[in-house]
Amino acid sequence: MEQHPDHDAVAEQVRSWYTCSTPKLGISVTRETFGVLSNSERAAFRRLVLTVDDPAEVAGALAAAAEFYGSSEFEVWVDDRSRAERLGPALEAVGLSKAQDTIVLALVGAIRAQPGPPGLAVEDVTDLDGLRDWARVKLQGFADDEAMPDADRLTAEIEGWKQEWPVCRYQLGREAGEVVSILGHYMGNDQMVFNVATRVPYRHRGIAQAMLARWTREAEGLVRSLLINCADGGPAAALYRRLGFADEVYWHRRYGRSAEVLGVTGS
Secondary structure (H helix, E strand, O other), rough: OOOOHHHHHHHHHHHHHHOOOOOHOOOOEEEEEEEEEEEEEEEEEEEEEEEEHHHHHHHHHHHHHHHOOOOOOOOEOOOHHHHHHHHHHHHHHHHOOOEEEEEEEOOOOOOOOOOOOOOOOEEOOOOHHHHHHHHHHHHHHHOOOOOOOOOOHHHHHHHHHHHHHEEEEEEEEEEEEEEEEEEOOOOOOOOEEEEEEEEHHHHOOOHHHHHHHHHHHOOEEEEEEEEEEEEEOOOHHHHHHHHHHEEEEEEEEEOOOOOOOOOOOOO
């Protein structure tokens, strides 16, 4: 299996994004014997990353996390494959179920991407109008639906990405002036694409691949690693591996749960 030359360092860095405080995003971390508790005003960043290995400790860890978060919703993660297999039955016994396995893949060598249509133009989002276009196309692409997103859903999406703007770069792909695709990645020495989407009528022409290739060319020689995240085992993961994102540097399993299951009460 191909590996990034700085595999261990990159893997450690990526895990820290989910288990360390990030003041720019308002994320604080509390470390306990049973796991890592991330907290934020934003629900998406409230999570327990379990580190216990004994299934008998799962119920106590979840109860302690529920007390820590009070009435707030939070996610439950396990970011080690063997630990996930050991803890899975205990998590299911208290009403949780596997929601998704996610991987982060590192590019090894040059990207092997289609060139895309010759008229494709890529631009950075620099204002709120651009961010609105970016959020709209993201929602349309992920929904596989050309319908205009619900106004409240779109507003919430825009507000969420506004808060991440200090550490992100958002890009629009245009063809004949029409926004047809989007890409978003985190900045830094290890850059990770977290969203890439193309509207349904414009798919199967290499547009997303062209945007990924442009990103890698711009960053070449300036950063340590180029990363992308996606659902493990899905068609996107297979595509990204073919493009050259061959080294798995992080994995986590997210479990679905309800506030009631974990003993969370209140509004």
